[in-house]
Amino acid sequence: MITLKLATSLDGRIATGSGESRWITGEAAREQVHRLRAEHDAVLVGIETALADDPELTVRLAGYNGRQPARVVLDSRQRLPPECKLIATAREIPTYVVATAAPEPRLTAAGVRVLTVRALGEDRPELRTVVETLNAEGLSRIFVEGGGQVAASFLRCGLVDALEWFRAPLVIGGEGRPGVGALAIAALADAPHFRRVEVRELGPDLWERYEKA
Structure with a gap:
């Protein structure tokens, strides 16, 4: 069971162009992430996230x-x-x-x-x-937390069973760092598809939950 967690702006960015990312989402969303960690056997990140954060x-x-x-x-x-x-x-x-x-x-x-x-x-x-x-x-039960290239790699391989997407009410813009890196998709039919199962408000943020379609 592979769960991908994303905490992004409305336009899917996890940091500004300069790398500032703390904190995009609010306290309630961050607390829920800790609850989700507790439900999994392991939390996984890429080396770039480990070095940066x-x-x-x-x-x-x-x-x-x-x-x-x-x-x-x-x-x-x-x-x-x-x-x-x-x-x-x-x-x-x-x-x-x-x-x-x-x-x-x-x-x-x-x-x-x-x-x-x-x-x-x-x-x-x-x-x-x-x-x-x-x-x-x-x-x-693996909880994948980042960064964008790791998220894209798991999605490209079709390994993501569930998405936990925390979305903050701000827009960073195209110079920001994407939550999901390049997927090399030419046709919409080739994109990973998910089914939304729940949406909740957590303070100012939205928590959207998806399962593989």
């Missing part, structure tokens, strides 16, 4: 004492820096790096589990193999 990818809710999901970073060249939060907490919370080369000792020494998978062009991990490898680790 230095996220924890944990469930942070008042009074929450449940299990923390594993953290997964698609990091072909194992570029995660030793000072980042994910590495610093890898011995407390299961943390995986998906790479296309042999594990780096500095990562494994810090408690990170490096999963080596085959590459697909441009040294990117082949996503179907990634999903199979994570499933073998007992991580069958």
Whole structure:
């Protein structure tokens, strides 16, 4: 079960052209994202998001004492820096790096589990193999959080089962960074199709939920 989470402006942007992104959506939407994390086995991001945001990818809710999901970073060249939060907490919370080369000792020494998978062009991990490898680790419910290229890659492969889309009432414009990267779609019939199952207001934002059509 692969769930893609997007938190964007009305025009589908996740950051301004300069990279500012905190916070596009409001507190209520961010709180709901933490609830959704708690429902999944793992939270997955790409290396660019990990480098830009230095996220924890944990469930942070008042009074929450449940299990923390594993953290997964698609990091072909194992570029995660030793000072980042994910590495610093890898011995407390299961943390995986998906790479296309042999594990780096500095990562494994810090408690990170490096999963080596085959590459697909441009040294990117082949996503179907990634999903199979994570499933073998007992991580069958994956919450994909970013960024735009990772979102596009999962959509291109037809791996997204559900969308959790948080939409803020602002417009950033074409120079902003898209929530979904290029899909190379020439015909509408080839676009990934989803069925809307629910829409809720969360403070000033909308939470739209979709399932694969």
